[in-house]
Amino acid sequence: MFKTLALWVLGMFGLLQLVQIDIPQPPKQIDPNKEIKAPKPIMAMLKRSCYDCHSYETKMPWYGHVSPVSLEVKSHVKEGREAVNFQEWGNYDDAKKQKIYKGIAKTINFRMPMPMYLSMHEDAKLTRKQRETIKKWAKSHIKEEAY
Numbered sequence: 078m079f080k081t082l083a084l085w086v087l088g089m090f091g092l093l094q095l096v097q098i099d100i101p102q103p104p105k106q107i108d109p110n111k112e113i114k115a116p117k118p119i120m121a122m123l124k125r126s127c128y129d130c131h132s133y134e135t136k137m138p139w140y141g142h143v144s145p146v147s148l149e150v151k152s153h154v155k156e157g158r159e160a161v162n163f164q165e166w167g168n169y170d171d172a173k174k175q176k177i178y179k180g181i182a183k184t185i186n187f188r189m190p191m192p193m194y195l196s197m198h199e200d201a202k203l204t205r206k207q208r209e210t211i212k213k214w215a216k217s218h219i220k221e222e223a224y
């Protein structure tokens with residue numbers, strides 16, 4: 078009885094692996110000049126805590142390939158890159174950049190990096206002080222005074 082159940086579960090899990098989505102391949106040549114330019118400490122934080130979803134430099138964990146987790150992980154990377162790709166910064170117009178700076182100031186305290194991601198990535202956690210530093214940097218680029 079147990080054996081049948083175990084086999085059944087295993088079989089379902091195996092079948093699930095057929096369901097995969099792919100994040101689009103990064104371009105062959107990534108132009109380093111297009112990457113966002115920020116002071117070194119900011120760059121270090123962005124790379125450590127944001128680049129997995131907001132750049133082409135996604136370091137995929139092993140479970141990132143195991144369905145159904147992979148469906149979730151890959152869609153985050155896909156949507157994350159679509160929202161902001163720090164390596165495509167040079168291609169963004171002013172309006173888009175402003176929107177992102179505002180978005181960073183708005184999301185850095187709670188929404189970004191995504192809490193689910195942080196629960197699996199101890200090293201991507203930011204202290205309150207680090208969040209404040211990022212927020213200050215983002216705000217310093219926002220043009221409207223009324224922010």
Ligand code: HEC
Nearest residue numbers: 126127129130153156157160161177180181189190191194
């Ligand atoms: C696990 C993946 C993941 C990580 C890590 C991550 N993001 Fe995101 N980010 C997303 C996804 C997915 C979206 C698009 C959906 C949404 O807005 O929630 C997004 C959207 C955004 C947006 C636009 C949202 C808005 O409302 O303007 C900003 C700005 C942003 N992220 C900044 C950051 C910053 C800064 C970091 C690092 C400190 C970070 N993200 C880390 C996945 C991620």
